[in-house]
Amino acid sequence: MERIRNFCIIAHIDHGKSTLADRLLDITDAVPERERVEQILDTMDLERERGITIKAQAVRVLYNRPDGEWTLNLIDTPGHVDFAYEVSRAIAACEGALLVIDASQGIQAQTLANLYLAMEHDLEIIPVINKIDLPIADVAAVTEEITELLGVEEDEILKISAKTGEGVREVLNAIVDRIPAPQAAGEKTRALVFDSYYDPYRGVVALVRLFDGALRKGDEVRAFGSDERFEVLEVGCYSPRPTSLEELRPGEVGYIVAGLKDIEALRVGDTVTRADDPAEEPLPGYTRVPPTVFCGLYPTDPDDFERLRNALARLQLNDAALHFEPENTQLGFGFRCGFLGLLHMEIVQERLEREFGLELIATIPNVKYKVRVDGEEREITNPSELPDLFEEIREPVVRATIICPQEHVGAVMGLCHERRGISVGMEYISSMRVQLTYDLPLAEVVTDFFDALKSRTRGYASFDYEPRGYQAADLVKVEVLVAGDPLEALSMIVPRDRAAQRGRALVEKLKELIPRQQFQVPVQAAVGKRIVARENVRPYRKDVTAKCYGGDITRKRKLLEKQKAGKRRMKQVGKVEIPQEAFLAALRI
Numbered sequence: 001m002e003r004i005r006n007f008c009i010i011a012h013i014d015h016g017k018s019t020l021a022d023r024l025l026d027i028t029d030a031v032p033e034r035e036r037v038e039q040i041l042d043t044m045d046l047e048r049e050r051g052i053t054i055k056a057q058a059v060r061v062l063y064n065r066p067d068g069e070w071t072l073n074l075i076d077t078p079g080h081v082d083f084a085y086e087v088s089r090a091i092a093a094c095e096g097a098l099l100v101i102d103a104s105q106g107i108q109a110q111t112l113a114n115l116y117l118a119m120e121h122d123l124e125i126i127p128v129i130n131k132i133d134l135p136i137a138d139v140a141a142v143t144e145e146i147t148e149l150l151g152v153e154e155d156e157i158l159k160i161s162a163k164t165g166e167g168v169r170e171v172l173n174a175i176v177d178r179i180p181a182p183q184a185a186g187e188k189t190r191a192l193v194f195d196s197y198y199d200p201y202r203g204v205v206a207l208v209r210l211f212d213g214a215l216r217k218g219d220e221v222r223a224f225g226s227d228e229r230f231e232v233l234e235v236g237c238y239s240p241r242p243t244s245l246e247e248l249r250p251g252e253v254g255y256i257v258a259g260l261k262d263i264e265a266l267r268v269g270d271t272v273t274r275a276d277d278p279a280e281e282p283l284p285g286y287t288r289v290p291p292t293v294f295c296g297l298y299p300t301d302p303d304d305f306e307r308l309r310n311a312l313a314r315l316q317l318n319d320a321a322l323h324f325e326p327e328n329t330q331l332g333f334g335f336r337c338g339f340l341g342l343l344h345m346e347i348v349q350e351r352l353e354r355e356f357g358l359e360l361i362a363t364i365p366n367v368k369y370k371v372r373v374d375g376e377e378r379e380i381t382n383p384s385e386l387p388d389l390f391e392e393i394r395e396p397v398v399r400a401t402i403i404c405p406q407e408h409v410g411a412v413m414g415l416c417h418e419r420r421g422i423s424v425g426m427e428y429i430s431s432m433r434v435q436l437t438y439d440l441p442l443a444e445v446v447t448d449f450f451d452a453l454k455s456r457t458r459g460y461a462s463f464d465y466e467p468r469g470y471q472a473a474d475l476v477k478v479e480v481l482v483a484g485d486p487l488e489a490l491s492m493i494v495p496r497d498r499a500a501q502r503g504r505a506l507v508e509k510l511k512e513l514i515p516r517q518q519f520q521v522p523v524q525a526a527v528g529k530r531i532v533a534r535e536n537v538r539p540y541r542k543d544v545t546a547k548c549y550g551g552d553i554t555r556k557r558k559l560l561e562k563q564k565a566g567k568r569r570m571k572q573v574g575k576v577e578i579p580q581e582a583f584l585a586a587l588r589i
């Protein structure tokens with residue numbers, strides 16, 4: 001155990017985590033030259049293209065130096081706020097963390113969020129300034145930010161270029177010299193699952209960190225959280241190819257093959273122990289993360305409904321956080337889906353379209369509300385389900401951290417204010433850059449907050465958030481009625497004082513999009529029984545008088561009267577067909 005070091009890399013997106021991981025693998029010769037590909041830790045193509053690390057992985061390398069051989073386990077963490085729980089479990093599996101900061105960008109919001117997580121777990125933090133080769137690198141300014149933030153001496157900060165390899169060997173030495181070796185706490189086997197995935201050939205595979213005891217092939221084990229019992233079919237580690245091992249010992253990181261069909265049985269955060277000689281307590285921190293963002297997904301081709309169901313089920317095999325259930329609205333048959341956050345939602349949609357060749361319509365994302373009706377609390381994940389009368393509605397609130405250059409502070413405050421934000425604090429992290437903290441309704445964040453923030457700060461702001469529970473708010477449901485019929489897929493829950501404005505925007509848009517009918521079609525936005533906005537789609541007026549030449553005015557009038565009567569009748573029986581493009585365009589606003 002004294003020769004093991006378990007560490008992760010904490011970095012804001014694009015600050016060079018994957019590049020540094022590649023360099024560490026190069027130096028330790030973990031990958032034969034001919035097998036080297038860029039960014040070996042990101043397995044999914046999609047990830048590589050988007051440049052985002054989604055799933056945590058673990059790689060074991062051997063580092064040789066004059067004082068002998070060291071086993072280093074690099075646990076990769078996802079960088080995005082949606083996957084905060086996975087990050088926290090990966091961090092819990094380590095004793096140390098490299099804090100990687102881009103020399104041209106400085107500390108960013110996600111760096112901070114993950115750094116605080118690492119500090120809560122008492123990890124040894126090694127600050128690393130990356131990209132010192134860049135002409136625009138401002139090493140002095142970033143050094144100042146780091147010494148301020150961590151209270152470290154300047155000489156404790158490593159300065160490297162993951163691209164050229166400069167300084168990377170010092171990183172390896174710092175890992176060995178500064179990060180403590182793992183320590184066993186008890187006798188009975190306990191392994192923390194910090195990642196798990198479904199392999200079509202081997203069933204569920206879990207990445208684990210052994211805290212106590214050992215795991216071998218053939219062991220009968222049990223997962224505390226799911227209470228599932230199974231036999232370990234194989235244990236091993238990634239170096240970086242999967243390599244089977246005799247056993248996993250305390251302090252070690254590796255994988256276990258469980259052969260189970262259902263990833264629910266071995267979720268991230270669970271503890272594995274021996275079935276015959278179990279530990280008394282699981283390792284701390286197991287929670288199931290519920291979805292926070294919901295939307296409806298519909299196939300553009302109604303015949304694809306079953307294919308969509310199968311595709312969602314396939315994705316769910318590997319993504320226990322993805323929820324879905326069938327629903328039926330004017331958009332046809334589709335699914336109400338729950339996600340960890342906006343990015344998670346985008347990733348799922350993109351995979352459905354790309355890997356399964358499905359064409360989809362997505363409704364506007366919404367959050368989960370808690371509503372008290374007749375003294376009973378109900379959870380609402382679909383705005384159309386909100387009853388007209390209720391005693392109280394509460395919505396999820398997040399604490400947002402925004403870091404931006406000083407000159408953009410006004411723009412950020414303006415945006416947060418528009419989005420119903422409440423300022424919690426503001427401080428300078430250096431002479432040039434400011435950290436703002438706001439409590440914001442999650443509903444305001446899941447629409448286009450991030451895009452708005454980027455555009456108002458010309459890309460210079462970074463943003464992160466964490467949940468802060470539920471808060472009562474004065475919210476109402478705005479429904480859109482076309483010819484008197486509600487369009488459920490367009491219902492939304494909004495603050496009362498914005499209901500009219502939001503309703504009007506939607507109604508005006510729809511008026512443009514709904515094709516003219518034989519009769520006049522009213523398009524209305526309503527809050528309960530009250531109409532807050534109305535537009536009319538004008539009818540076609542066939543020129544019934546075209547055939548009468550000359551001046552017989554009474555004949556003309558008669559024809560027009562007849563036309564009017566016909567239209568009146570049609571209005572009663574007529575049904576407005578709303579083209580899908582109209583929905584699509586309306587959903588985009």
Ligand code: GTP
Nearest residue numbers: 013014015016017018019051052053131161162163
């Ligand atoms: P995510 O996986 O999205 O979290 O990003 P990451 O933090 O893993 O960043 P990644 O390693 O993908 O690097 C982002 C970009 O920075 C890439 O284009 C790298 O080539 C570049 N980069 C990384 N390290 C250096 C460096 O030391 N110098 C320079 N000039 N560029 C670098």
